Amino acid sequence: MEVSDLKTVFQTHDGVIHAVNGISFSLDEGELLAVVGESGSGKSVAMMSLMQLLPMPPARIASGRVMFQNQDLVKLSSSGIRHVRGARIGFVFQDPMTSLNPVFTVGYQIMEPLREHMGLNRKQARQRAIELLEIVGIPAASKRIDDYPHQFSGGMRQRVVIAIALACDPKVLIADEPTTALDVTVQAQILELVRDLRQKLGMAIIWITHDLGVAAGIADRVIVMYGGLVVEHAPVQELFANPQHPYTRALLDSLPGRHTADERLRSIGGQPPLLLAEPSSCPFAPRCTHAFDRCRQQNPRLMNVEGRHEVACWWDPETRGPRDVG
C-alpha cells in the first residue's frame, strides 16, 4: 500500500478543520506499522480516510492517492470500496462493544463477510467461522458461535472483532487502538495473539496507538503524527534509540519508565494546535523548546536522516543547531 499526500478536511459550523494535512507513507507486505500520536493528531482520521470510513460530508478527502494492488482507493465509488473493505482490508476498532451488533449472534456477524465477499454458502461459512474463532483463541468455539456479544468479556469480544476482520484473509489489517479499552493483562493476551497471527497469516498491519510501550513491543516501523502531519518515521529500534524530532523526544521524555523516581517528569507545555488552517509553519513550533525563526516561517517537509529514518524538522539534535538542509 502506498499513500501519498493525503489530506482530509472537516466542514464544520466554525470553519474548516484541517485534520490531515498531506501525509505520505508506504506499507510493505507483512510488516507492522505503528502510528503513534496524541488525541487530535489525526492518526485515526488518516487511517479511516484510507477506507472512506468517515461520514462524508462533513469529512472530505481534499487530495491524495492511496494505491493498493494497482487501484487508487480514493477514486473508488462507494460500491467499489465495499469490495475492498472487509475483504482485502480488515478493520479492528477501539471499543469492541460498539463495533459488534448487539442483536446478532457473533457467528452471524463473522459469517456475513464470508458470504458477502467469498461467496460461501451457509454451511461452509459456519465451518469457517468456527475455525476463525479457534484461530483467535476462543475456547469451545463451536458452542460459543451462537452466543451474543454481551455474553463475552471485553477481551473475548475484541478477539471476535479480530476474527471478523480476518474472515476473508485480508492483505492488510487496520487496527485503531485495539487494546486501549482493555486491562493490561488482557492487552498482553491480545498482543500475544497478534504476534502469533502475523507469523501464521503474514498480513500487513497498521496499528494505531497512543501507547509508545505497545508500539515498542509490536511494531517493525513507527510513524509519529502531530497536528495532522507525519513528523517522524523510522524503524522501531532506530526511533527509540535515536529520536530526531523534538516532539518524539519530548513524548519519550514524558514517560515515567525512562526516569528514576526522584526526577520530575518532563512535560510538554502548551496545547496541541487547533488545525483551523493548513499549517504554514511547523505545527509543533509554539510548544517546541528548540524552535527558531525558520520554524515559525516555513513548515519542514520530511527529510531523510539515514536509512529509512525520516524527520520533518529544521533542528538537528546532533549539532543542537539548525539542520543542514541547504
Added chain:
Amino acid sequence: MSVELAEHPINQPASPAPLVRVEDLLMHFPVYKGILRRQIGAVKAVDGLTFDIRKGETLGLVGESGCGKSTTGRALLRLYRATGGRILFEGKDIAALDGEPLRRMRPRMQMIFQDPQASLNPRMTVGSIIAEPLIEHGVYKGEARKAKVRELLDAVGLNPDYVNRYPHEFSGGQRQRIGIARALALDPDFIVCDEPIAALDVSIQAQVVNLLKDLQKKLGLTYLFISHDLSMVKHIADRVAVMYLGKMVELADVATLFAVPKHPYTKALLSAVPVPDPQVEATRKRIILKGDIPDPANPPVGCKFCTRCPEAIERCFVEEPVWREVDPGRHVACHRV
C-alpha cells in the same frame, strides 16, 4: 483570617504513624432479583482489606477494572457506608460516624476524580466550582473567599483571572487542575486520587503528576493514588498495594514490589506492562494469564486468583490464603509464598 494556604511543617520522610488505618473493610452491594426484588446475593466489591496509609506518603492502589480499587477509595471517604470493618482516621473510627460529626470530618479528606469533564458542573464558573466547598463548610467569607479562590487557582498553575470562565473553555489537563484546586480548597490532609490521569494524553499526564507531587511536598498531603497505570504508580507512589477481585494480594514499598514481586498476580501484572524500549520488549519474558477476571458476584472458592494462577496448587482451590506480613512492611496473601 489568614488567606494563605496552610504550610504544614511536614517535609521529613514519611513518619510511620498511620493517618488512615483500615481494618477488615467490607463493602458488599446487594443483588436483587424477581418481582419481589428479593436479595439473592451480593457483589463483594471489597472483601476484607486491612492496611495503613502513613502520614505524608503516597499509597498506590493498582489492579484491573472491577477489582474494587475505586470502591475502596470511595468507602474510605465515607461516600459509601461500609458493610463492615473499621476506618480509623487519626485513630477515630469514621465508618460508624453519621450526620454532623461525619460532616465535620469531611473537609479533612477530599477526592480527585478520573474524568474532569464529568466531575465539573458545566453551568458553574470555575470560581463558583472552587468556592462551593468553602461556602458549604462556612469557612472564608466575602472578600477572603474570593482571595482564597484566586490563590487556589494560582497554586495549581492556572491564571487567577480565569475565575469567571466555564469548564468547557479549558483543555483536559486544565480541567483536571480545576478539580485539584477544588479538592485543596478546605486544606485537607488526605486526598483520594481516583485515576486522575487516565483520561489525559501522555504529555499532559506528566504535568498533572508533577503538580500532585509539588503540592504534596508543599502542603504535606497524604495520597491514595488509584490507577491502573503501573509505570505512573511506580513513579509517584512510596508504597503500592495490588488488588484482585475485592482482595489485596500484595502490599510493599514501591522499589521492592517492582524489583521482586512475590504474588503470582503481581508478577503477571508487571510483566504485562509494555515498556517503551524495543530492545527490552524483544527479549523480556512475559507471563500471559489465561482467561478473564471472574464475575465478582460469583467468585471462585479458595484463593480468588486460583482460576488464572500459573502457580496454583490443590490447596489454592479450597482454602483462602491469609493476608500476612512476610517481611517487615510487606504483606502478601498467597499459599506459595
